[in-house]
Amino acid sequence: MAEPEGAAAAAAVAAIDGNAAALLPHNPRARKLRSAVWNDFTKERRADGSFVAVCHHCKRQLTASSRSGTTHLKNHLATCLSTKRVSKRRKLLVRRLLLKPQNAATAANDVASHPHFDQEVSRQDLARMIVQHGYRFSIVDDVGFRAFVRNLQPNFKITPYEAVKIDCMRIYESAKLQLREVFDKKLHCRVSISVDMWRSKENVQQYMSLTCHYIEHLDNEWKLKKKFLNFVHIDASSTGEDISRTILDKFSEWSIDKKLVSIVLDNCTASELVGRELLRSLRSKGFLVLNGDLLLVRSCACMLNLIIQEGIEFAAELINRVRACVHYVKSSEEKFIRFQKAAETEKPLLVDSPDGWAPVFVMLEAACHYQEAFTRLAEWDPEYQDFLSSNDWAEVKALTECLDILYHTMEKLSGTEKPTSNLYFNEICGIHLLLKTWCDSRYSIVASMASHMFEKFEQYWGVTRMVMAFASILDPRYKMKSVEYFFKLIYTDPNTAKERIESIRKCFTSLYNEYAFQLASKDQTFLCYVVNSGGISSSNYANGAAESKTFSRSTLSDAQRGLDQYLQETSSGQTLKSDLDMYFEEAVYRPKGPSDNFDILAWWKSFAAKYPVLSAMARDILAIPVSIVPLDNEARILNEYLSPMDPMTVEALVCAQDWLKEEVEAVGPVESLAIVPAVAVSDVDVDESIVPVNGDE
Numbered sequence: 001m002a003e004p005e006g007a008a009a010a011a012a013v014a015a016i017d018g019n020a021a022a023l024l025p026h027n028p029r030a031r032k033l034r035s036a037v038w039n040d041f042t043k044e045r046r047a048d049g050s051f052v053a054v055c056h057h058c059k060r061q062l063t064a065s066s067r068s069g070t071t072h073l074k075n076h077l078a079t080c081l082s083t084k085r086v087s088k089r090r091k092l093l094v095r096r097l098l099l100k101p102q103n104a105a106t107a108a109n110d111v112a113s114h115p116h117f118d119q120e121v122s123r124q125d126l127a128r129m130i131v132q133h134g135y136r137f138s139i140v141d142d143v144g145f146r147a148f149v150r151n152l153q154p155n156f157k158i159t160p161y162e163a164v165k166i167d168c169m170r171i172y173e174s175a176k177l178q179l180r181e182v183f184d185k186k187l188h189c190r191v192s193i194s195v196d197m198w199r200s201k202e203n204v205q206q207y208m209s210l211t212c213h214y215i216e217h218l219d220n221e222w223k224l225k226k227k228f229l230n231f232v233h234i235d236a237s238s239t240g241e242d243i244s245r246t247i248l249d250k251f252s253e254w255s256i257d258k259k260l261v262s263i264v265l266d267n268c269t270a271s272e273l274v275g276r277e278l279l280r281s282l283r284s285k286g287f288l289v290l291n292g293d294l295l296l297v298r299s300c301a302c303m304l305n306l307i308i309q310e311g312i313e314f315a316a317e318l319i320n321r322v323r324a325c326v327h328y329v330k331s332s333e334e335k336f337i338r339f340q341k342a343a344e345t346e347k348p349l350l351v352d353s354p355d356g357w358a359p360v361f362v363m364l365e366a367a368c369h370y371q372e373a374f375t376r377l378a379e380w381d382p383e384y385q386d387f388l389s390s391n392d393w394a395e396v397k398a399l400t401e402c403l404d405i406l407y408h409t410m411e412k413l414s415g416t417e418k419p420t421s422n423l424y425f426n427e428i429c430g431i432h433l434l435l436k437t438w439c440d441s442r443y444s445i446v447a448s449m450a451s452h453m454f455e456k457f458e459q460y461w462g463v464t465r466m467v468m469a470f471a472s473i474l475d476p477r478y479k480m481k482s483v484e485y486f487f488k489l490i491y492t493d494p495n496t497a498k499e500r501i502e503s504i505r506k507c508f509t510s511l512y513n514e515y516a517f518q519l520a521s522k523d524q525t526f527l528c529y530v531v532n533s534g535g536i537s538s539s540n541y542a543n544g545a546a547e548s549k550t551f552s553r554s555t556l557s558d559a560q561r562g563l564d565q566y567l568q569e570t571s572s573g574q575t576l577k578s579d580l581d582m583y584f585e586e587a588v589y590r591p592k593g594p595s596d597n598f599d600i601l602a603w604w605k606s607f608a609a610k611y612p613v614l615s616a617m618a619r620d621i622l623a624i625p626v627s628i629v630p631l632d633n634e635a636r637i638l639n640e641y642l643s644p645m646d647p648m649t650v651e652a653l654v655c656a657q658d659w660l661k662e663e664v665e666a667v668g669p670v671e672s673l674a675i676v677p678a679v680a681v682s683d684v685d686v687d688e689s690i691v692p693v694n695g696d697e
Contacts, residue, residue: 037073055080117155126159127167131656132663136641137164165649172652175659179227183254189214190289190620191256194264194299195247195274198231198636200643206234207638207650208243208268210250215601215619222601224418224623228658229254233647240273247274248281258287262294262467262624266302267636289620290511297467300413300424300626303460304431308357308406311453315399315445319360322367322396324386325374326351335381343373361403368397398443402450405434419627420600425472428464429486432457436490467624469504470511474618476589476603480505512580516613579611 033043041053043064053064053073057080062073130137139145140158149156159167191214198207210229215222230250234243251257263278265271275296283292312319326349329339336349350366352359367374371393378387388396409427416423435457438450472482483504491497591598600622608615642650 035070037070037077040077041073117153119155119157122153122156123159123167124171127164127171128660130164131168131171131653132660134641134653134657137161137168140164168656169649169652171660172656175656179659180254183256186218187214187216187259189217189616189623190259190261192262192264192297192620192624193229193251193256193260194625195268196636197234197267197269198638200638201640202643204643205638205647205650206236207647208232208234208246209654210247211625212254212256213623213625215623217619220605222605222619224420224601226625228655231651231654233651234269238269240270241277243269244274244277244281247278257282257285260287260295261289261620262297264297264299264625266299289514290507293507294467294470294511294624296463297624297626298460298464300428300464301410303428303457303464304406304410305356307453307456307460308403310456311449312357312360312403314449314452318392318395318399318445319364321386321388321392322364323352325388326363326367328384328386329374329377339370339373339377343370357403358407361400361407364396364400364403368393368400371397395443395445398441398446399449402434402438402446406431413627416627418599418601419625420622421467421471421624421626422475422600422622424626425468426478426482426486428461428468429482429490432461432490433486464626466504466507467621468626470508470617470621471624471626473504473508474604474614474621475600476583476607477591477595477598479584479588481588509580511617512578512613515617516578519613519616579614583611583614 040056041062041064042056043051043053044061045051051064052061054061055076060076060080062076064073126140129135130139138161140161146158149158191212194211194213196209196211198209199205209231211226212229213224213226216225232246232250234246238246248257251260260282263275265275268274279292279295282288282295288295328335329349330336330351339349348366349370350359350363352363374387375390377384409431413419413424413427435450435454438446439454441447441450469483472478473480475482480501484501487501487504488494488497491500589603600618604611604615604618604622638650642653645653
C-alpha cells in the first residue's frame, strides 16, 4: 500500500541541484500523469533508473519516484511562482522608472530632494580631470566650459586658474607619497630603470625621465608595471658626471639604490660615460646582483636601429639612385599618371622621409614593385636618365629582402602587450645568424652592408647577451635549450660554443645562489625536495633547517619530535635538491595552443611555490626593459602646452598623469601630456607611443 503523501514528501530528497547525471526522456507508454502539478514539471528518468521532476520555471530537479507523491512538488511550486512574480514586478517597476519622462521641473525637484553637492569634492574632481587628461589649466576660463558647468551644477563655484594649478600640485604630492609607500612597504622585489631624454618644442628646455619597471606581486597577481619616477630638468651645460649624480640622487630619494637590477641608458646624453659612473658608484655600495654584471643593458630597439641605420649607409649610392627615379616620376602629375598606366597598377609609389631607416625600406619595396615600369620608362621618355640596369634592380631586391626581415621582426616584437624580457633572445640570435649568412651573399651591396652591421652587432651583443640569455632560461618553454642551440650555431668552434654555454650556466647558477642566500637571510621559507628511490617528497625549509611547530598539547609535541627524529634517521642517505636542479631536470613546458599566447607571468605565478628562489629571480629578470621601442630621434618632444611651463610644474603634471592612469584604464585610454614627432605608423610601439593632446603638435 502506498504511503500517505505527507510521509512520502518528508522521506523524499528535497532537491538535486547541479546533478551531472544524464536525464532520459520519460517513457510515453508509461502511466499517464494525472496531477495538475505536472503542468509545471517534466518527469525525467536518470541514468541509474530513478526519476526526477524538473521545474519549468527554475529548472530545479526534485525526486519523482512513485512513492514520493506530489506534495513536495506543490510546495516548491508555490514558493517558486511567488518568487518569480516578485522578481517580475520588481523588473517592471525599474523599467517604468527608466522610461518615465522627466521635465526640467521634476529634475530640479529631484536634485533639491537629494542635496549631495559638495564644493570641495567637485573642486578636487576638476583638478584630477585636468591632470588625468592633460587639459590646460586655463580651461576654467573658457566661456563654453563655464556655461556647461553652470547649467550642470549652478552651485559649483569655478576655481580660478592659480587655484587649479595649486590643486593639481597637491594631487601630485599625494600620489607621490602613495607610490613611495608602495616602494617602501609593498614592493618586495628588485626594479629596473630606463632613462630617456626629452626637450621642449623650441629646444629651450631639456628634461630627463626616469621610469621604473617591475613585476607587481599584490594579491597573488603577477603584473608587469612601469611608473614614471621623475621628470627632471637638465641644464644644457650638464656633463655626464652631472647627469649620473642626478640619477643617483633620485635613486636615493626613492630608496631604490639597493633594489636595482638593470638600467637602460640608450636614449641618454653621454650614455657610456653616465653608465660607467653609475656602475662605479653603485658597485662600491655592494647591493648589485652579480657585482653589477647585469646593471648596464642595451635595448633591442636601440641595438637594431643603430646597426641597420649604419648598415644602409653602405648602400647609400644605390638607394639614392632609386630615390632619384621615384622623384623623377613624381615630379609632375602627368608623368606619374602615364607611369602608373604603363605599370598597370595603382600601388602607391612612396618617397622616403628622414625619420629612420623604415621609410627607406618602404620606398625600396614599392620601387621594386614598379621595376618593369621603370625599365619601360627609359624607352619612351628621353629625359629619364637615372634608370637602373637589371643587375642594379637585382641588388635593390636583395637589399629590400634583407630589410624586410628586419622590419617585420621589429614590428612583431614591438606589438606585444606584455614585453617581458624572455621574448627577445631567440629573435636576436636569429638575426645574428642571418647577418653571418648575408656576409657571404653573392650581391656585393648586401655583403658589404651585412659585414658592417655584423661588426656593430657583436659590440652590442656582448653587452646584452647575458640578460637575454637569463630571461630565456627562465622561460619554461626553453630553459637552457635555446642557449645551447643558438650558441652552437653562432660560435662555430665547438670549444668556444661549449665555453660560452658553460659561462652562461655558471653565471646563472651564481645569480641563483645570491637569491637563495638573500631569501634564507630574510628567514623566508622556501621549498626543497628529498629524493630517494621511492620518489620525491617535499618539505618546508628555512635557513636549511626543518621548520618546527609549537603545539599547546604535550602529546602533539611529542609526536612531532618523534616524526622529526624519524625523518632525520631515515633521510641521512638522501639528497636535497634545489628548485634550480628540479627546474633543469624536468622537461621543458609545452603550452597548449599557439606559443605566442603563452603567458609567462601566469606560469610563474602558478609555480612560485614549487620554485621559490627561481620565481624571485623571474620577477626581477623578466621586468628588465629590453623591449623593442623604436626611438628614431635623439629626444622626445613636449607639446606646446607643457613646453613653456616651469620645470617643477612640468614634472608634477607628467608624473601625476602617469600615476593616476590606472584609475581610468577601465573607462578608456588616457592621452599623454607629451608628444613624439610623427613617424611611420608601423614604426611606433602602440603601448609606448606618446600622442598629442587637444591637437597640440
